[in-house]
Amino acid sequence: MDFRFTEEQERFRHEVKDFLAKQLPSDWLHGGAPEEETDEWWELTQNFLRAMAEKGWTSFTWPKEYGGQERPLWEDAILGEELAFWRAPAMDYWYRWKMISALLLNFGDEEQKRKHLPGIARGEVYWCQGFSEPGAGSDLGAVQVRAVEKDDCYVVNGQKIWTTGAHRAHWCFAPLLTDPDAPKRSRMLSMFLIDMKTPGITVNRLESMEGAAHLCEVFFDDVRVPKENLVGERGRGWLAAMVLVNIERSGTGFASLPQRILEELVEFVKDTKRNGVPLAQDPLIR
Numbered sequence: 481m482d483f484r485f486t487e488e489q490e491r492f493r494h495e496v497k498d499f500l501a502k503q504l505p506s507d508w509l510h511g512g513a514p515e516e517e518t519d520e521w522w523e524l525t526q527n528f529l530r531a532m533a534e535k536g537w538t539s540f541t542w543p544k545e546y547g548g549q550e551r552p553l554w555e556d557a558i559l560g561e562e563l564a565f566w567r568a569p570a571m572d573y574w575y576r577w578k579m580i581s582a583l584l585l586n587f588g589d590e591e592q593k594r595k596h597l598p599g600i601a602r603g604e605v606y607w608c609q610g611f612s613e614p615g616a617g618s619d620l621g622a623v624q625v626r627a628v629e630k631d632d633c634y635v636v637n638g639q640k641i642w643t644t645g646a647h648r649a650h651w652c653f654a655p656l657l658t659d660p661d662a663p664k665r666s667r668m669l670s671m672f673l674i675d676m677k678t679p680g681i682t683v684n685r686l687e688s689m690e691g692a693a694h695l696c697e698v699f700f701d702d703v704r705v706p707k708e709n710l711v712g713e714r715g716r717g718w719l720a721a722m723v724l725v726n727i728e729r730s731g732t733g734f735a736s737l738p739q740r741i742l743e744e745l746v747e748f749v750k751d752t753k754r755n756g757v758p759l760a761q762d763p764l765i766r
């Protein structure tokens with residue numbers, strides 16, 4: 481079996497590399513600051529995302545009827561690999577777009593698709609992922625943020641945490657607890673689209689150990705989410721969440737980013753000397 485990329489795939493990889501070389505500042509390789517940390521980085525990120533959208537890379541694999549290009553998943557994997565390797569500023573947003581578009585395309589109704597997909601394709605509407613809570617991380621099924629059906633909406637109360645980019649996001653996709661009495665745990669959650677401007681939402685930025693401030697906590701205080709923002713069937717939010725987590729965690733970027741760090745480490749130990757000897761030749765370092 482031949483595992484090499486085809487000529488067409490290699491051509492595409494070069495196209496992505498050329499694009500990155502043109503879009504990123506010349507000193508970018510030495511930078512690597514988290515994209516949402518300052519307004520300046522955010523400006524750069526937005527410009528980058530718009531440029532990606534112009535290439536059609538925000539809607540790369542979608543069906544043509546929704547403005548996509550129906551490109552093969554292999555090319556999508558190459559794109560993810562290169563974006564991560566070069567530490568493109570838009571990585572987080574690009575992944576969340578992949579997740580929200582998969583949610584809409586697989587579980588959304590026609591109205592939800594027509595309403596939300598164009599903004600993603602244009603690279604203009606930003607989404608955050610409201611999965612984790614103080615008591616629900618690896619154990620996502622323990623989600624406690626409550627959504628209670630009332631009149632024409634669901635009333636939402638509770639707290640999400642580690643919501644990357646919530647302070648910049650226009651919308652959030654989140655599994656919420658609608659049916660705590662369901663016989664199976666996997667039927668207790670439902671997936672919602674939440675407009676971040678809805679009254680009752682408070683976003684606080686959290687500073688991480690590395691000094692970045694793009695992680696947030698999001699509080700919901702009697703937030704009224706219209707019923708039409710429920711995605712898919714009520715009680716099937718766990719299924720949708722598993723599909724999305726699968727997309728997120730299988731991203732090729734998770735392999736190429738560490739590869740880049742390893743390459744930099746090798747360069748560092750070759751170039752840096754201690755007592756006149758490169759670190760790479762120091763038995764302790766080796």
Ligand SMILES: Cc1cc2nc3c(=O)[nH]c(=O)nc-3n(C[C@H](O)[C@H](O)[C@H](O)COP(=O)(O)OP(=O)(O)OC[C@H]3O[C@@H](n4cnc5c(N)ncnc54)[C@H](O)[C@@H]3O)c2cc1C
Nearest residue numbers: 608609610611612613616617618619641642643644645695
């Ligand atoms: C940079 C960053 C960005 C993030 N962005 C987002 C975001 O945008 N949206 C969002 O919703 N979340 C986000 N998260 C949260 C992330 O998804 C959670 O951190 C993750 O789900 C793990 O949850 P936790 O931190 O509560 O850890 P825990 O679930 O408390 O796990 C802590 C440790 O215990 C281990 N552990 C847990 N359960 C078991 C078990 N049963 N048996 C053995 N070991 C176990 C885990 O492997 C881990 O090592 C982000 C996290 C990071 C670091």
